[in-house]
Amino acid sequence: KNQVEQSPQSLIILEGKNCTLQCNYTVSPFSNLRWYKQDTGRGPVSLTIMTFSENTKSNGRYTATLDADTKQSSLHITASQLSDSASYICVVSSDNNAGNMLTFGGGTRLMVKP
C-alpha cells in the first residue's frame, strides 16, 4: 500500500529561526515528489517538485531534498517569517496503468511566532 508519512505533526518556532520538515514514503512506482504549502482555508500551493534524479531544489527560502534510495525527503525553511505559518504537505506521484495517482502525507502544521 502506498503511504506517505510526515513528521513532526506540528511545530512551533520563533520568527527568524530555521526548521526542517520530514517526509518518508513507500510509493511505487515513483514518479515525483512535491511539497505544498497550504494556508488555512486555502488550497495547496506547490513549492517544489523533484523527480527521481534530483537531490535538491530550492524556491526562495524553501529548500527540498530527496534521497530516492532511502525514500526520504525534507523541506528546510530558512529565516522563517510569520507568513510561513501554514500546513506543509508532502505528496508523492505515481504513474501506473490506471493513470496518475497522488499519495498525500498528513501534513506538518507550522506556526511561526514573533
Place this chain on the structure above:
Amino acid sequence: EAGVAQSPRYKIIEKRQSVAFWCNPISGHATLYWYQQILGQGPKLLIQFQNNGVVDDSQLPKDRFSAERLKGVDSTLKIQPAKLEDSAVYLCASSLVGLTYGYTFGSGTRLTVV
C-alpha cells in the same frame, strides 16, 4: 493563466440536506480531481476524471456522493443527503493528461454540516 475556480467558498447546511459544489479547471487540463480534506488531515481523492470519463471513483461514497463532468470541462460534486461527518474542505484540482506535473488546486469549498 487563470487558476482552478471553485464555488462557493463556504457553505453551511443542516444534516440530510443536499449541497452541490462547482469547479472550473484550468483551460486545456483534461484531468480533473475532487478531494475531501478533513481538518488536520491530508486530502483524500474522491474521484478523478479524464475529459468526461471517470478514471477512479473507488473512494467516493456513492450512496450519497455523485459527480459529473459534462463536456469534459466544468464539474459538479453533489452530496445528498449530507451527514455531519461530511464537514470538510472539498478541493478541486486539474492537470494535463498523462503528466504528473502541473497539478493545480483550487481554493476549495469549506462545508459545515450542522
